[in-house]
Amino acid sequence: MIEPPDLKSLDSCAKDALILALIAENAELKERIARLEAGLGRPPKTPDNSSLPPSRGQKASGERSNKPKGKPHKGSHRELHPDPTRTLDVRATHCPHCAADVSAAIPTASERYDRIEIAEIKPDVTRVVLHGGFCPCCRKRFKAAAPDGFEPGSPFGPNLRAFVLYLRVTHAISFERLARLVSDLFGLSISEGALVAIMAGSATAFATACAAIRARLLSSSVLQSDETGMRVGKKTWWTWVFHHGDSAAFVIVPSRGKEVVEGFLGGHRPDYWVSDRLAAQMGWATKEHQVCLAHLIRDAQYAIDDGDSAFAPGLKALFEHACGIGRRRSLLADATLRAHYYKLEERLDRLLRIAPHGRAGEKLQRTVKKWRQHLFVFVTNRNLPPTNNGSEQALRPCVTFRKVTNCFRSEWGARLYADIRSVLETARRRAIDPLRAIRLTLKGEPLPIAA
Numbered sequence: 001m002i003e004p005p006d007l008k009s010l011d012s013c014a015k016d017a018l019i020l021a022l023i024a025e026n027a028e029l030k031e032r033i034a035r036l037e038a039g040l041g042r043p044p045k046t047p048d049n050s051s052l053p054p055s056r057g058q059k060a061s062g063e064r065s066n067k068p069k070g071k072p073h074k075g076s077h078r079e080l081h082p083d084p085t086r087t088l089d090v091r092a093t094h095c096p097h098c099a100a101d102v103s104a105a106i107p108t109a110s111e112r113y114d115r116i117e118i119a120e121i122k123p124d125v126t127r128v129v130l131h132g133g134f135c136p137c138c139r140k141r142f143k144a145a146a147p148d149g150f151e152p153g154s155p156f157g158p159n160l161r162a163f164v165l166y167l168r169v170t171h172a173i174s175f176e177r178l179a180r181l182v183s184d185l186f187g188l189s190i191s192e193g194a195l196v197a198i199m200a201g202s203a204t205a206f207a208t209a210c211a212a213i214r215a216r217l218l219s220s221s222v223l224q225s226d227e228t229g230m231r232v233g234k235k236t237w238w239t240w241v242f243h244h245g246d247s248a249a250f251v252i253v254p255s256r257g258k259e260v261v262e263g264f265l266g267g268h269r270p271d272y273w274v275s276d277r278l279a280a281q282m283g284w285a286t287k288e289h290q291v292c293l294a295h296l297i298r299d300a301q302y303a304i305d306d307g308d309s310a311f312a313p314g315l316k317a318l319f320e321h322a323c324g325i326g327r328r329r330s331l332l333a334d335a336t337l338r339a340h341y342y343k344l345e346e347r348l349d350r351l352l353r354i355a356p357h358g359r360a361g362e363k364l365q366r367t368v369k370k371w372r373q374h375l376f377v378f379v380t381n382r383n384l385p386p387t388n389n390g391s392e393q394a395l396r397p398c399v400t401f402r403k404v405t406n407c408f409r410s411e412w413g414a415r416l417y418a419d420i421r422s423v424l425e426t427a428r429r430r431a432i433d434p435l436r437a438i439r440l441t442l443k444g445e446p447l448p449i450a451a
Helices: 012-040 158-170 175-186 192-201 203-218 258-265 293-305 312-327 334-352 358-374 389-405 411-429 434-443
Strands: 132-134 141-143 222-232 235-244 247-253 272-275 288-291
Touching: 158 175, 158 192, 158 411, 158 434, 175 192, 192 203, 192 411, 203 235, 203 247, 203 411, 203 434, 222 389, 222 411, 235 258, 235 389, 235 411, 247 258, 247 411, 272 389, 288 293, 288 358, 293 312, 293 358, 312 334, 312 358, 334 358, 389 411, 411 434
Parallel strands: 222 272, 272 288
Antiparallel strands: 132 141, 222 235, 235 247
């Protein structure tokens, strides 16, 4: 802000210049005040009308219902275990009513139930003693060779290492709590440094597995992607996911730009791509790109909240109808899908001729006009989803890990987490138990692919 000097010391020319400067500053301030006042009546951004995550939303307190309690549902019981360890056949010897001998009566099974227990958890420790001596022939010192699986080095076996990796990555348990948990559950004293060494020692195996997952993804004609923030050290990095079908690969890098996608793809370019409208994720498909309709549905809801009753409601209904068609594609013939595609395009043409109300509605219409060629690609391509929800679901465990652990102190830890997350998400898509997936990876075996 301009501070006027002593007016008595100024000549007429200086006073005129000062007046003009103050007039310009006053006009600028009035414009800023007008912009701020215009934003006062705007609706708040929520997870329902924007891309804010659900954790940033706040649910309204519901009123207590005075509705009378309904009839209780029919009782149920736990299903019997399909493969019990043992079976106890208990036969009665005397009648509980008259004490008569019933051992000769033909028995029938009257009741079956399971009693489930876990064995006491104790560490299985094998002490290896390698004997040696001096050869009576050459007089040189010798030592017995270690048996397979019991070589010198880390004292921790593959099952224990898999368990540590599982708890650390899947359940976001800190090293301090993990050391205490192993001590309490297994009676095994293990330091935080040893836990870090277990993690670091598994890096090569998981990097190899992640490379195989990436190679499978790059052989596909479809890719989906998304990213979210992550702290590494004292800097902001980003967690990227590239996935489709039964495979998913994660990358944690200090960039949110196109170079990340280019580095992951190398020279490969898929035919189709599914993502949100982030510029770094656009332009990689050789044929067509499908943008996320869920994001546009939330944008339309925000425009409705902002007062657009002309354009946004019809657009939201159109996109929801299109997503419904996507869910029913397995029941529809190709010709029916093509007919749906042309009808959707016709409805969109009619909607775009409507003048929206308010700034949010105008912005939404400009967005739809810009991306309209990428809106309904999925209708006639059964391999493409209408939304990018699959990417967001894949990233959700990473967001949980970020919130619980406050991210990573080291770069190698972040990259190792990305590789392990790649194996676990791929295993989930292939219906493989996470512990089994970790064990297979540590053994150097690939994750099996369903026929």
